[in-house]
Amino acid sequence: MKLLQESMVCVAAARPAAALAVMLACTLPAQAQTKSAWCDAGKPVRFAGVSWESGALLTELMRYVMEKGYGCKTDAIPGNTVTLEAALASNDIQVFAEEWIGRSDAWNDAAKAGKVKAVGKVIVGATEGWYVPYYVVHGDPARKIKPMAPELKSVADLPRYKDLFKDEEEPAKGRFLNCPTGWTCEGVNSQKLKAYKLTGSYVNFRPGTGAALDAGISSAIQRGKPILFYYWNPTGLMGKYKFTQLQEPAYNEACFKTLTDKDHKDPCGSGAPEALIQAGLSRAFHDGDPALVDMLGKFNVPLPLLNKVLSEMSDKKQDAKTQATVFLKANPAVWSAWVPADVAAKVAASLK
Numbered sequence: 001m002k003l004l005q006e007s008m009v010c011v012a013a014a015r016p017a018a019a020l021a022v023m024l025a026c027t028l029p030a031q032a033q034t035k036s037a038w039c040d041a042g043k044p045v046r047f048a049g050v051s052w053e054s055g056a057l058l059t060e061l062m063r064y065v066m067e068k069g070y071g072c073k074t075d076a077i078p079g080n081t082v083t084l085e086a087a088l089a090s091n092d093i094q095v096f097a098e099e100w101i102g103r104s105d106a107w108n109d110a111a112k113a114g115k116v117k118a119v120g121k122v123i124v125g126a127t128e129g130w131y132v133p134y135y136v137v138h139g140d141p142a143r144k145i146k147p148m149a150p151e152l153k154s155v156a157d158l159p160r161y162k163d164l165f166k167d168e169e170e171p172a173k174g175r176f177l178n179c180p181t182g183w184t185c186e187g188v189n190s191q192k193l194k195a196y197k198l199t200g201s202y203v204n205f206r207p208g209t210g211a212a213l214d215a216g217i218s219s220a221i222q223r224g225k226p227i228l229f230y231y232w233n234p235t236g237l238m239g240k241y242k243f244t245q246l247q248e249p250a251y252n253e254a255c256f257k258t259l260t261d262k263d264h265k266d267p268c269g270s271g272a273p274e275a276l277i278q279a280g281l282s283r284a285f286h287d288g289d290p291a292l293v294d295m296l297g298k299f300n301v302p303l304p305l306l307n308k309v310l311s312e313m314s315d316k317k318q319d320a321k322t323q324a325t326v327f328l329k330a331n332p333a334v335w336s337a338w339v340p341a342d343v344a345a346k347v348a349a350s351l352k
Helices: 002-013 016-027 053-070 081-089 105-112 134-138 155-161 184-195 210-222 236-240 253-260 283-288 290-298 303-315 320-330 332-338 341-350
Strands: 045-049 074-078 095-100 116-123 127-133 174-177 202-205 228-233 243-245 277-282
Touching: 045 053, 045 081, 053 074, 053 095, 053 116, 053 290, 053 303, 053 320, 053 332, 053 341, 081 095, 081 105, 081 116, 081 277, 095 116, 105 116, 116 283, 116 290, 127 134, 127 184, 134 243, 174 210, 184 202, 184 228, 184 253, 210 228, 210 236, 228 236, 236 303, 277 283, 277 290, 283 290, 290 332, 303 320, 320 332, 332 341
Parallel strands: 045 074, 045 095, 174 202, 174 228
Antiparallel strands: 095 277, 116 277, 127 228, 127 243
């Protein structure tokens, strides 16, 4: 009874933003302490420094919790997807925060060899595909934009719309805006262009970075211009603009393998399988730190909230590290479910 009364006094005295920290500090037994074997041994946790918005934000959320809650030293190593997956397999990095399981040969080969492990479901309900702005098919009366391609429904229709999506450098062809070179999706989309017989009518345009991809899409939409592009959910743009996804053939496991194999000479078309997005870990890290693996196994940001946060991050031009702190301060009910109470208390106290 005394413990309960003391807890009530502590919470009543706290500011709303710090209520969780105060409550946990007042009620936790003194001996409760969760340890990270990896970090306590003096080893840093190195993350894949991915450049797309959601991956960058999830990386910074994980890093913050590890640093403030478990006393870890962390770092993020930049690189493209394939290079970072190879680094994960060799334990040069330990965590790939947003791994789209089964989408790359580098990951698949490392998983078969037992060099990497996947845990949790960091994002649930993600989608991906080929898109055009909503107004291209349906128009936008508010902006006085008439439908440009009202009969455009699927990738099979694209050859007759190459002039609509005209490439500036090769005007005889349309432009397909792909992922940056080195991303897993870039290889898959390049194979899809072959499978859908579009290489003769469309330029496979690869922007230099994820930011350049977003900028190209945003610029076209703001000007009310047609654009054909690959995209995925969650992203800030998905929370900001309205897109129409083009139909693709139903998912076929055998065909999708020809798409993930960049060297396959005769790929066949297939939509993407249901997305399984987990935290990718090096085998040494997975086997060497049960506490952090448990946290990553519980790590999840609900998709609607993630899209909202990514949209705010883009609008305010905040970097992922800054946005991670904003997110943690605003959503204690989300992140406190990832960690034991003593860790939650440390994280909450750091956010005061």
